[in-house]
Amino acid sequence: MxxxxxxxxxxxxxxxxxxxxxxxxxxxxxxxxxxxxxxxxxxxxxxxxxxxxxxxxxxxxxxxxxxxxxxxxxxxxxASPSQRIRHRDESGTAARDSITDSVNHTIAMLNKDRLIALAKPIADANRVWIISGETSMAGAVVLHSGLSMIRPDVSLVDDHSTGRELCSAEPSDAAVVFDFARYRRNSITAAQKLDDLGVPIVAITDSPLSPLASIARAWCELDIPAVGPFDSSIPAVLTAELLVSQVVDLLGDRARDQIDRLESFWQTTGVFLSYTPRSNRKP
Amino acid sequence: MxxxxxxxxxxxxxxxxxxxxxxxxxxxxxxxxxxxxxxxxxxxxxxxxxxxxxxxxxxxxxxxxxxxxxxxxxxxxxASPSQRIRHRDESGTAARDSITDSVNHTIAMLNKDRLIALAKPIADANRVWIISGETSMAGAVVLHSGLSMIRPDVSLVDDHSTGRELCSAEPSDAAVVFDFARYRRNSITAAQKLDDLGVPIVAITDSPLSPLASIARAWCELDIPAVGPFDSSIPAVLTAELLVSQVVDLLGDRARDQIDRLESFWQTTGVFLSYTPRSNRKP
DNA sequence: TAGTCAGTGTACCGCTAGTTACAGTTTCTG
DNA sequence: CAGAAACTGTAACTAGCGGTACACTGACTA
The missing domain is CATH 1.10.10.10 (Winged helix-like DNA-binding domain superfamily/Winged helix DNA-binding domain)
Incomplete structure (x- = not known):
């Protein structure tokens, strides 16, 4: 206890x-x-x-x-060091190890240069389109949520309305496409369509052999571990977060202003429990 | 010494x-x-x-x-080993270190026993409701996606229609609530409402001080690092994945059947590109 | 045997600990 | 808007803390 x-x-x-x-x-x-x-x-x-x-x-x-x-x-x-040992050799260690490995791998791979290469098109873009399959949906959600807070015109493209939404894309936009093994037909065709329209594509995928890698302006390869019967979203999420952070760096004050504005909006609408009773202090 | x-x-x-x-x-x-x-x-x-x-x-x-x-x-x-390490090299790669720290911490904390305590209500539940704030949305998405593949009646409750959706909840259901510092008013009130209805609550939060911790049947505390200006979703996602994996274990064949059925559905509708290079990881 | 000295315990001091009673302030509530 | 209830700090109390002065003991020495 x-x-x-x-x-x-x-x-x-x-x-x-x-x-x-x-x-x-x-x-x-x-x-x-x-x-x-x-x-x-x-x-x-x-x-x-x-x-x-x-x-x-x-x-x-x-x-x-x-x-x-x-x-x-x-x-x-x-008193009992035995307990610490027992604590360690739980079952399912393999899955856990593969996750930490994957995280380390992802972090090592996304060094400053590569991250900038990925983030640059997003920072420069007029509008940003985000496309994702199921496994990587979490990463897409994070990217969408994060980017929305620091710049306007970010869309997470729904699986079922891809065509309708994307038809207005232009070369001054940018698209981020997530997809991993068992590549979603939908995501790939959408990416190809965007490429045809001249939209620069940033691909987050799991292999240079991915159909995405060939058409992407910038891309990165992630190592996806399994957790139980499913593939993990952790690498995709991590990448999305680092990407957002890098875009913030690139946008500088523009991003910071946006965050501040959003913050004050939240304050006035009271979406959060305001647990900061720091003020009832006496000198 | x-x-x-x-x-x-x-x-x-x-x-x-x-x-x-x-x-x-x-x-x-x-x-x-x-x-x-x-x-x-x-x-x-x-x-x-x-x-x-x-x-x-x-x-x-x-x-x-x-x-x-x-x-x-x-x-x-x-003091935790990670803390000792961080104390040593104060420089540079802070964000990345804090992520690996957080992942290790999360994995260590979610040992078999605690994971089962969290997963049991979900496995036993008639229906499952998932509630989440913004920061943890990725975790909620992963949980929703994962659980949906292994059992029916899993709902990710939308922020804007909380009341309408939840009013049919019953004590035989279960709710998983994600929320982290700057607790969303909406999430908390929804959780309280569910508690009133007798629905067992599983809370994924960041502190025992969270309003959630007190009403939860089972809960776990995550350590949330910052990536750039925003909080990371990684711990929430990781927890969701481990949770799904544990629920699969608990449900056994029932889950496996469901996965197989879904698989054959995908096959026939062809959502994936035909080639499945699941094993093209270089040695 | 008287003197010395290290080893030890008794008695007491000053202080700060945790606790409690009470009063001021804010926040509900009818 | 009055009264109640809840919250929180001030002030005072007592107990027990760690520390020290000093006396006692017994072994060894001259």
Missing amino acids: SVQDLIAPVSDKLTPTERRIAGVVLHDPTVLAFGTVSELAERAETSKPSIVRFAAKLGFDGFTDLQKWIRDELTQQL | SVQDLIAPVSDKLTPTERRIAGVVLHDPTVLAFGTVSELAERAETSKPSIVRFAAKLGFDGFTDLQKWIRDELTQQL
């Missing part, structure tokens, strides 16, 4: 101050184990009694009691 | 009482970390001053100083 499991069940019953305390504790549990009430109070920018009340709310009989509990937990954890 | 290394060099200069103290400390180092002078004195069947003198002989400026030292050692030992 961890500190997290201790706090989670009551997290909705916490007052703002207590939530702040919880934040500190979760960020660095050692203050609970080694620290004092005063120290924790200072770190959470509150008073000592609030710490005690926090402990009480977690079901303990004062801070001392809470500290005793976490110390016992720690003692147990330190 | 351990307690042993600390005591060894001076062990021949220790008086009988001090040797007894050393014995206690070596046998259970936690009394040093968590205990008090009085407690240690009692355990070693000696007096408080002898404890202080013992600390002095080890080169410390009193017991407090010795305790501070061992607490620092323990803190280091408890």
Whole structure:
């Protein structure tokens, strides 16, 4: 049982101050184990009694009691190195290893130069079209969501209305096409159509043999691991995120302005729970 | 550096009482970390001053100083390996490191037991509802796509029609809710509504302080790194994929049949290009 | 045997710990 | 808009902390 499991069940019953305390504790549990009430109070920018009340709310009989509990937990954890070993050799290790491998591979491959080559057409484009098959849909969603926040005219092209949407594409646009082994007929034909229209294509695929690689202005090859019976979307998502980040760099202030504007829009419409009660502090 | 290394060099200069103290400390180092002078004195069947003198002989400026030292050692030992590494090379590739860190963390956290706890409600459910904010949309998409291939009645609830869609939910269903810091008001209220209806909730969130953690049947905490100006979806996607894979395990043949059926459907409708170079990864 | 000295425990000091009572402030609520 | 309820900090209390001065003990020395 961890500190997290201790706090989670009551997290909705916490007052703002207590939530702040919880934040500190979760960020660095050692203050609970080694620290004092005063120290924790200072770190959470509150008073000592609030710490005690926090402990009480977690079901303990004062801070001392809470500290005793976490110390016992720690003692147990330190006492049995066997547990750490057992923790490691879970089943399904193979799938997990192949994922970390794939992530490392993707990161290594998308170095600055290549990333810029991929991002440049997107940053320069008038409009951006995103096309994707099923496996890579997550990557496409991320790219769409990310790009939409930093520039206008980004479309995620629906599988069923490809033709209708794409017919207005122009050479000043750009298209990002995701597709992996068992290439979707739909995605490929759409890409070819765009190529015919003179639209520069950025391809995210899994092999230089992919039909996409040949028509793309810039492309990158990803190594796709399997998770259970399905192919993983992780490499595609990761690529999309790095791509967005690079486009932000290329667009510079233009992107930043857009983000700010979006932010203020969110603020006024209140889409988020505004959990930042940082303001009830007294000097 | 351990307690042993600390005591060894001076062990021949220790008086009988001090040797007894050393014995206690070596046998259970936690009394040093968590205990008090009085407690240690009692355990070693000696007096408080002898404890202080013992600390002095080890080169410390009193017991407090010795305790501070061992607490620092323990803190280091408890810190995650990734944190230790990051501490070392502060420079450059921060975003990439934080991603691999996050992936490792996610994989480590989603061990078999926790994964089963999360997957069980989904496997058992009559219908499955998926709710998500923007940041985690990719994870939701992957989960929806994956689950749809192995079981019927999986819905990705649209942000704008939450009420209409969810009103038919029942206790025999299950809901998977993704949400991360700056919790979407919409997602949270939807989750609360489902909880009111008696629907078991599986929460994928980023903190035990999330409003979700308290109402969830099962939940897991993800560590979300930043890529450029935005939060990464990788942990959410990874979790979704592992979850799908676990549900496949739980459902067994039922899932496999469904996959086969879908496969033959694809075959006959020809959504894929005919060649399937599944194995053209270079050696 | 008297003196020395390292080893040890007793008694006490100052301080800071955790706790509690209470009062001020804000936020619901009818 | 009044009253209640909830929240949070101030101030004061007590207990127990770590540390130190000093006295006692017993072995060794001159």
